[in-house]
Amino acid sequence: MSLFRERLYAAPWLFVACALIMPATLAIFWPINLTVGIVLAIVLYVVIVALLVGFSPVLEVTEAEFRAGRANVELEFIGTVQSFTGTEATLERGQRLDARAWLLLRGSLPIVKVPILDAADPVPYWIISTRRPRELAAALNGDRRRSAITE
Secondary structure (H helix, E strand, C coil): EEEEECCCCHHHHHHHCCCCHHHHHHHHHHCCCHHHHHHHHHHHHHHHHHHHHHCCCCCEECCCEECCCCCCHHHEEECCCCCEEEHHHHHHHCCCCCCCCCCEECCCEEEEEECCCCCCCCCCEEEEEECCHHHHHHCCCCCHHHHHHHH
């Protein structure tokens, strides 16, 4: 069962910028065949959008683990999670950042800082961008997890 799930789509401006493939394709195929150029321009844009959406990372908290993109960690190895927005998020991504931290960042989105308690893991914490930082922190800090750790 999923306690939290979010897909980190690319920024809207990136979809608009990728639309530039259409006039470029038309410019190449106009002298050859305009119909083929229009069809190919649309197909190329749809493929690019599908790739942007399909390869966007997913954040998911289940009852046993936290997955962020291709990385995952069991909840028992996660410390108290903090959420940061605005200037605090900027500082955590920059001046306060430990070079060993694992990052999954998306532009100027708020972040959560997920401490990793596993002594065998060289990564001290994860910094994860999310549009819903409080909800993600609450899912990772839930009472369900605290009771499982103390047992």
